Amino acid sequence: MAAKNTVRPRFTVPGLSLQDGQKIAEVLQTRLHSLNDLQLTLKHAHWNVVGRDFIGVHQMLDPQILLVRAMIDEIAERIATLGMSPNGLPGALVKERDWDDYSIGRAQTAEHLAALDLVYNGVISSHRQAIEKTGKLDPVTEDMLITQCAQLELFQWFMRAHLEYPSGVLEHAGAETEKTAAKKTK
DSSP states (O other): OOOOOSSOOOOOOTTSOHHHHHHHHHHHHHHHHHHHHHHHHHHHHHHHEESTTHHHHHHHHHHHHHHHHHHHHHHHHHHHHTTOOOOOOHHHHHHHOSSOOOOOOSEEHHHHHHHHHHHHHHHHHHHHHHHHHHHTTOHHHHHHHHHHHHHHHHHHHHHHHHHBOTTSOBTTTTOOSHHHHHHHTO
């Protein structure tokens, strides 16, 4: 659920009704929370990854974090452009999210990558749902989300390349939680 505004929007972008602008902004608010959570999770993994391939994974995460932060800013600015107030406060994120905190602390590179793969599954799936919800109403927002989704999918591929067997199977195939994904890599 999107952050509650105490002020009703009085404008939106030309060509959209106030109601449609508000609907799109509410969808984008969920994306804002999701991406804020993702960048914090990626930074947490960056600080807590150890073991073989440490430096490669450690350095691979920083550019992802920077690009996700840019996505956050783009989404927040689109919400404001639509006449709504973006909410990037941590309390709102925790209150309104429908997922749990990342569950892996200090761990081997493969453990973090397998767990992060599941995180990316959730973020990308919900981004695709947002594309579906906004596409019929606003092609500008849809285009922004499509571009972001393509970048997120590329980041996920970078991680999966570390976990993929030559047969194309992922080490953590079938895992449903971050913890089980991490355990399958040991």
